[in-house]
Amino acid sequence: MSDKAFQDYYPEELSHCYGCGRLNDQGLQLKSYWDGEESVALFQPEAKHLAVPGFVYGGLIASLIDCHCTGTAAAAAYRAQGRTMDTMPPIRFVTASIHVDYLAPTPITAQLEIRGTLAEITPKKVIIEARVLADGKVCAKGKVVAVHLPESMLKIMKGEK
């Protein structure tokens, strides 16, 4: 795995996400890396993240899949262009849709491993498939359709109308 996570390359104004922004000190600060052809992120749930005692709530799992997959989509797009993630212009994706299948109760004490694989890449969208493992067992599978950050959001972020 490389030293810097995908999210560490996001420009400052795109680094406030609750799930993965390095500048959101109240957020989850998920970090994703290449591991060969797959991407991987590790996350230790906190005690508060429970669904019922002993198990992680589904919203956290969806959040981790979401941010891991949009990060992987960006990394895959740079890779497809033969560019490293520190080159301009920045590529940043948002989620068009997410699907998660919860296959088994996810223990809250385990460190979660979120793994992503590239399913499809076109100029308009990137589809990433993910699985979440606890103690080596797949607890959830997910799929994210990621699209480029819309111009409308960029304009509002910059204070334009």
Place this chain on the structure above:
Amino acid sequence: MSDKAFQDYYPEELSHCYGCGRLNDQGLQLKSYWDGEESVALFQPEAKHLAVPGFVYGGLIASLIDCHCTGTAAAAAYRAQGRTMDTMPPIRFVTASIHVDYLAPTPITAQLEIRGTLAEITPKKVIIEARVLADGKVCAKGKVVAVHLPESMLKIMKGEK
């Protein structure tokens, strides 16, 4: 709308969910109610819940849909049995799968309205469709397949093997 939310009827051991448990004081404490044939929950995102400046991160929207739909599934199951939610035995659902389509950027300043409708109910599962509105505009649509809380989770919760 009734005075008590669906989640207020959950037994104590099932009231710790980060998304909707009344006993999780660090959680979102979502509250869902019947509004005629639909269910509704209101939620005000906090500043930390952002994706990019000005907009809500997708994981929060998925979490709200998840908890609102499992709550609505329980309420619909009681209703189908002609029972009020304060009668025994308790009915509690968990999420088998969730799908969310993000249709428009969701402003972080708006109070979000999550509305659910019953799509299908069988003895084994309940399917709830949801939409999330901000300022009256639908920003996301979701679908949750909810199933009864597995015996295996109940046993672990009770300290059995």
